[in-house]
Amino acid sequence: MLTLFDNADSGNAYKVRLLLALLDIPYQRIEIDSVHGETRTPGFLQRNPNGKVPALELEDGSYLWESNALLWYLAADSAFLPEGRRDIAEVLQWMFFEQYSHEPYVAVLRAWARHGPISEEQRRQIPAREKEGYRALGVMEAHLDQRSFMVAGQPTIADLSLYAYTHVAGEGGFDLSDYPAIRGWLDRIASLPGYVAMDAV
Ligand SMILES: N[C@@H](CCC(=O)N[C@@H](CS)C(=O)NCC(=O)O)C(=O)O
Numbered sequence: 001m002l003t004l005f006d007n008a009d010s011g012n013a014y015k016v017r018l019l020l021a022l023l024d025i026p027y028q029r030i031e032i033d034s035v036h037g038e039t040r041t042p043g044f045l046q047r048n049p050n051g052k053v054p055a056l057e058l059e060d061g062s063y064l065w066e067s068n069a070l071l072w073y074l075a076a077d078s079a080f081l082p083e084g085r086r087d088i089a090e091v092l093q094w095m096f097f098e099q100y101s102h103e104p105y106v107a108v109l110r111a112w113a114r115h116g117p118i119s120e121e122q123r124r125q126i127p128a129r130e131k132e133g134y135r136a137l138g139v140m141e142a143h144l145d146q147r148s149f150m151v152a153g154q155p156t157i158a159d160l161s162l163y164a165y166t167h168v169a170g171e172g173g174f175d176l177s178d179y180p181a182i183r184g185w186l187d188r189i190a191s192l193p194g195y196v197a198m199d200a201v
Pocket residue numbers: 007010011012013034035037039040051052053054065066067068099
């Protein structure tokens with residue numbers, strides 16, 4: 001059976017829990033306290049030398065890490081990974097966008113708001129991170145304006161990757177009231193059969 005090294009409050013980990021639920025794949029989960037150093041113990045570093053959740057132990061005892069790589073591994077041969085070179089590349093495009101242009105702003109401001117206190121340097125960074133977060137949300141809003149899902153007109157791992165932190169963006173101070181296409185898309189994801197909420201652990 002698969003084992004997910006997980007954290008209940010992490011959107012990166014939730015992406016993987018959500019896909020496991022949507023695909024009805026059984027797994028055991030081990031909660032790692034990523035806020036208080038459990039990701040940096042020698043034992044955990046043997047699982048993920050980069051010291052972050054999520055990490056997934058496969059049936060053969062080997063480990064994979066990086067949330068979007070885990071989505072890719074689990075979605076192979078399922079409807080959450082479209083067929084065709086162009087659509088597959090577009091899924092990758094949005095997952096790289098998520099990690100480079102969205103998560104460092106939308107997720108980090110949420111983490112600072114939830115797990116403070118923050119340093120003066122972090123406080124100084126807030127306006128710039130807000131600006132970049134809204135910029136990423138604007139890119140998504142324009143893309144979703146004429147579409148139901150991010151890629152290929154169907155729910156894919158690109159949607160799950162972006163859903164994880166977008167649906168809790170408000171917890172980091174982002175206001176989605178001017179983003180109706182994103183809000184409609186969030187509702188569509190939450191209506192997928194097998195959907196589980198982030199706090200359902
Ligand atoms: N790029 C990584 C990011 C993972 C990540 O940032 N994990 C955070 C929780 S959301 C973590 O484990 N932080 C604890 C640490 O860095 O020690 C992924 O997508 O899996």
